[in-house]
Amino acid sequence: MSATHHLRCIGCGAVIPGAEARSDFRCLDCNELYEVVYAWSENAPESARKQTAGLPNPQALRYVWAERKNSNAAADASGVWRFRDLLPILKDTKKPVTLQEGNTPLYELPRCAKVANVDRLLAKHQGMNPTGSFKDTGMTSAMSVAVDRGFEWVACASTGNTSASMAAYAARAGLRSVVFIPDGKIAWGKLSQSMDYGALTIQLKTDFDGCVNLLTELVKRFPIYLLNSVNPYRLEGQKTPAFEMLEQMDWQVPDQVVVPGGNLANSSALGKGFLELKHLGVINKVPKVSVIQAEGANPLYRWYVDENRVMAPMKAETRATAIRIGNPASWRKAASVVERTDGWCEQVSEQEIALAKAEIGAEGVGCEPASAVTFAGLKKLVRLGKVRSDELTVLLLTGHTLKDPQYTIDYHRGELLRPEETAQASAQEMAQHAALRKAPLVLEPRADVVLRLMEDLMKTEMPV
Amino acid sequence: MSATHHLRCIGCGAVIPGAEARSDFRCLDCNELYEVVYAWSENAPESARKQTAGLPNPQALRYVWAERKNSNAAADASGVWRFRDLLPILKDTKKPVTLQEGNTPLYELPRCAKVANVDRLLAKHQGMNPTGSFKDTGMTSAMSVAVDRGFEWVACASTGNTSASMAAYAARAGLRSVVFIPDGKIAWGKLSQSMDYGALTIQLKTDFDGCVNLLTELVKRFPIYLLNSVNPYRLEGQKTPAFEMLEQMDWQVPDQVVVPGGNLANSSALGKGFLELKHLGVINKVPKVSVIQAEGANPLYRWYVDENRVMAPMKAETRATAIRIGNPASWRKAASVVERTDGWCEQVSEQEIALAKAEIGAEGVGCEPASAVTFAGLKKLVRLGKVRSDELTVLLLTGHTLKDPQYTIDYHRGELLRPEETAQASAQEMAQHAALRKAPLVLEPRADVVLRLMEDLMKTEMPV
Numbered sequence: 052m053s054a055t056h057h058l059r060c061i062g063c064g065a066v067i068p069g070a071e072a073r074s075d076f077r078c079l080d081c082n083e084l085y086e087v088v089y090a091w092s093e094n095a096p097e098s099a100r101k102q103t104a105g106l107p108n109p110q111a112l113r114y115v116w117a118e119r120k121n122s123n124a125a126a127d128a129s130g131v132w133r134f135r136d137l138l139p140i141l142k143d144t145k146k147p148v149t150l151q152e153g154n155t156p157l158y159e160l161p162r163c164a165k166v167a168n169v170d171r172l173l174a175k176h177q178g179m180n181p182t183g184s185f186k187d188t189g190m191t192s193a194m195s196v197a198v199d200r201g202f203e204w205v206a207c208a209s210t211g212n213t214s215a216s217m218a219a220y221a222a223r224a225g226l227r228s229v230v231f232i233p234d235g236k237i238a239w240g241k242l243s244q245s246m247d248y249g250a251l252t253i254q255l256k257t258d259f260d261g262c263v264n265l266l267t268e269l270v271k272r273f274p275i276y277l278l279n280s281v282n283p284y285r286l287e288g289q290k291t292p293a294f295e296m297l298e299q300m301d302w303q304v305p306d307q308v309v310v311p312g313g314n315l316a317n318s319s320a321l322g323k324g325f326l327e328l329k330h331l332g333v334i335n336k337v338p339k340v341s342v343i344q345a346e347g348a349n350p351l352y353r354w355y356v357d358e359n360r361v362m363a364p365m366k367a368e369t370r371a372t373a374i375r376i377g378n379p380a381s382w383r384k385a386a387s388v389v390e391r392t393d394g395w396c397e398q399v400s401e402q403e404i405a406l407a408k409a410e411i412g413a414e415g416v417g418c419e420p421a422s423a424v425t426f427a428g429l430k431k432l433v434r435l436g437k438v439r440s441d442e443l444t445v446l447l448l449t450g451h452t453l454k455d456p457q458y459t460i461d462y463h464r465g466e467l468l469r470p471e472e473t474a475q476a477s478a479q480e481m482a483q484h485a486a487l488r489k490a491p492l493v494l495e496p497r498a499d500v501v502l503r504l505m506e507d508l509m510k511t512e513m514p515v
Numbered sequence: 516m517s518a519t520h521h522l523r524c525i526g527c528g529a530v531i532p533g534a535e536a537r538s539d540f541r542c543l544d545c546n547e548l549y550e551v552v553y554a555w556s557e558n559a560p561e562s563a564r565k566q567t568a569g570l571p572n573p574q575a576l577r578y579v580w581a582e583r584k585n586s587n588a589a590a591d592a593s594g595v596w597r598f599r600d601l602l603p604i605l606k607d608t609k610k611p612v613t614l615q616e617g618n619t620p621l622y623e624l625p626r627c628a629k630v631a632n633v634d635r636l637l638a639k640h641q642g643m644n645p646t647g648s649f650k651d652t653g654m655t656s657a658m659s660v661a662v663d664r665g666f667e668w669v670a671c672a673s674t675g676n677t678s679a680s681m682a683a684y685a686a687r688a689g690l691r692s693v694v695f696i697p698d699g700k701i702a703w704g705k706l707s708q709s710m711d712y713g714a715l716t717i718q719l720k721t722d723f724d725g726c727v728n729l730l731t732e733l734v735k736r737f738p739i740y741l742l743n744s745v746n747p748y749r750l751e752g753q754k755t756p757a758f759e760m761l762e763q764m765d766w767q768v769p770d771q772v773v774v775p776g777g778n779l780a781n782s783s784a785l786g787k788g789f790l791e792l793k794h795l796g797v798i799n800k801v802p803k804v805s806v807i808q809a810e811g812a813n814p815l816y817r818w819y820v821d822e823n824r825v826m827a828p829m830k831a832e833t834r835a836t837a838i839r840i841g842n843p844a845s846w847r848k849a850a851s852v853v854e855r856t857d858g859w860c861e862q863v864s865e866q867e868i869a870l871a872k873a874e875i876g877a878e879g880v881g882c883e884p885a886s887a888v889t890f891a892g893l894k895k896l897v898r899l900g901k902v903r904s905d906e907l908t909v910l911l912l913t914g915h916t917l918k919d920p921q922y923t924i925d926y927h928r929g930e931l932l933r934p935e936e937t938a939q940a941s942a943q944e945m946a947q948h949a950a951l952r953k954a955p956l957v958l959e960p961r962a963d964v965v966l967r968l969m970e971d972l973m974k975t976e977m978p979v
Binding site for chain 2: 120
């Protein structure tokens with residue numbers, strides 16, 4: 052399948068050809084983001100529609116996606132490129148840059164379901180991707196485009212999951228990658244992966260905005276491919292967990308999908324995936340997609356509850372670092388998804404995030420704190436009547452627990468939450484915290500001492 | 516399929532029924548370990564052989580394993596239980612305790628192949644399991660046995676990958692889990708996962724041997740299921756990566772498989788897997804299985820080169836902490852696998868491990884240092900003529916890079932290797948270290964300054 056796609060500005064609607072070697076991803080006219088549109092897309096541009104005979108056949112898609120599970124070809128072993136029929140962004144989609152991303156587990160969370168008062172709850176764990184976060188699904192698509200268009204350099208401004216993922220895929224592709232970060236105190240833990248995968252890190256004597264500005268200037272002067280979240284091809288890969296989730300549910304569409312809200316590319320991409328499947332007739336309804344933000348990094352929530360609908364960038368602060376973003380690039384796309392799917396937007400406190408993470412952990416499923424906002428948010432949505440008990444809900448977990456071990460340690464040592472944060476907790480929440488906290492005990496090395504403790508513990512209920 | 520298996524002592528050959536609720540896994544007669552044997556096993560005990568009509572059919576096995584890839588049932592979605600026909604250890608193998616483990620990537624390492632001077636090199640990455648290490652494949656099988664036999668408590672003595680994995684699977688099963696560690700300075704980073712998954716950690720005022728001794732006493736007095744590596748059911752799950760690897764290679768058997776050697780359960784299990792497939796006629800030859808140890812934790816290597824073949828426990832020291840084991844429980848099983856498959860045993864230095872890890876990382880594949888001994892060892896095996904250039908080799912990577920970010924940070928900051936360690940490196944190795952190290956640079960935030968640096972870098976070859 053050839054690369055028959057266009058980029059369309061989500062602001063003014065201007066359409067440009069997709070197959071060019073470009074690295075500036077903001078509309079020259081109105082500075083908004085682009086989205087990838089195909090010949091078969093809803094409201095496809097006139098020029099694109101001419102290229103196709105009609106919509107891809109829904110039965111054929113499901114069949115071929117299932118068939119590929121028994122192939123060991125690189126593009127088939129990838130949980131992103133297995134769905135390449137809806138990703139015609141490369142000259143040859145059978146030769147992507149891949150680390151066998153996707154194919155992530157869909158977990159039942161029976162005890163969390165009980166806590167949230169819903170009949171059944173599932174979690175799609177995108178933290179089980181190769182570099183430990185959902186970014187890999189988007190990086191495989193965008194990095195493949197970088198190679199397809201002939202770039203030798205790729206870059207981003209990030210110290211977190213994005214730089215880790217970019218570095219890994221650049222290494223796989225044999226491209227040179229550079230990570231720009233503000234000068235100052237380095238969070239080494241966050242850089243370990245990009246160093247391991249061989250990226251060059253450059254500390255610039257400026258702040259984060261200064262890094263982004265320099266990067267914007269660089270891509271105009273040098274053939275360097277920009278992999279920040281403005282890159283619309285990242286969203287194409289990131290839409291595939293929607294396909295995979297549905298396939299794992301035997302194409303039963305969940306009622307609700309709950310996603311963390313940081314830069315908001317994730318909700319944008321998943322929504323695009325669901326809406327495309329609906330448009331193509333693969334499913335006959337879309338789930339409600341709701342976005343949950345941390346109280347200290349809640350620009351979309353503020354926009355959502357603001358009567359005048361003004362998006363005001365803010366200084367973000369939360370220990371869920373993966374969503375500590377005050378000026379989210381993809382907010383318009385996410386807002387459109389929430390609106391079109393009839394979803395909701397909520398915010399949750401630091402205390403609620405910490406408790407939700409421990410409750411998910413106690414199911415044997417580890418995640419980074421940003422992922423846990425989904426479960427904290429679900430509890431709130433149920434209380435508000437936005438999610439009914441009989442509605443099937445899928446939480447999108449975005450990062451592995453190993454992405455932030457310090458958070459876990461601080462929680463269990465009782466050093467995470469400040470008194471003013473726990474003061475907001477209900478008695479029931481405090482009891483859950485107490486049952487879930489697992490700071491080590493020190494005992495004499497005698498069997499009777501240990502046995503007495505174990506017998507005492509058996510008088511208590513299992514947490515959750 | 517019912518649980519038709521026995522436990523056979525690898526020392527005296529005594530056979531006991533497998534389906535009992537036992538938690539003491541050393542032979543009462545000779546104190547050696549047990550192995551799981553089936554009615555269809557090579558040299559199956561007479562009593563077991565009567566239970567079966569014959570060997571499982573090789574074509575039928577391959578067919579059913581492939582078919583299950585298109586099922587969303589929990590046992591089919593697991594990369595371990597998909598092969599349950601060769602794991603009849605439960606009353607009902609369709610209801611295992613699973614986190615959808617296995618299904619791990621098999622990566623091509625083209626640049627590492629060039630460095631090691633082999634035509635083609637693959638890596639089976641068991642660090643892509645749910646808790647980030649190969650232990651999950653063994654934990655799903657042993658934890659399922661714990662549930663099957665009615666235990667409510669599980670325990671191990673470990674601060675590393677084993678405790679993380681045990682805690683996760685115990686949580687999934689709804690069992691109570693306890694991790695015993697020696698009192699003293701706690702390595703919190705290593706405990707973060709088991710706390711997150713809700714295990715109780717007990718620090719005993721004794722050393723590691725004291726913890727193991729207490730645990731041995733406990734299981735005799737209280738129904739607590741022992742999940743240390745003496746548990747033979749862990750090896751049953753750990754043998755399945757051998758099946759999965761071959762399936763991913765369209766049943767082409769590699770010539771060589773290289774495995775890290777710590778507690779030596781991994782090489783024991785993989786070897787068991789390959790030998791079972793050969794016995795059943797699924798494959799017609801087995802790969803040579805070689806075990807690589809760190810110089811500072813090399814008891815099997817010492818045994819291997821010792822004319823008198825004496826196994827002498829030692830005080831282990833290496834920064835590849837996952838294999839820092841001086842008294843490996845499964846050494847007899849591993850030695851038997853090396854011998855029966857015509858493999859080899861080697862040791863590698865700290866400097867060689869660090870370089871190998873960086874070289875694997877530069878392919879976009881992150882691993883913990885213990886995994887990298889395989890590649891360091893392969894280079895040595897090629898130099899020694901034990902592996903030919905035209906032989907297809909698979910490295911077994913055992914842990915994710917996120918398991919030990921501090922190692923990566925120390926390496927790239929130049930703080931990992933002591934002068935006496937780098938003094939052993941060749942000029943070529945030192946050049947590789949220099950090319951691979953990626954300590955951050957500090958620059959002025961000006962496009963011309965950054966561009967000059969990038970242009971300079973383009974004059975250098977890509978590392979590896």
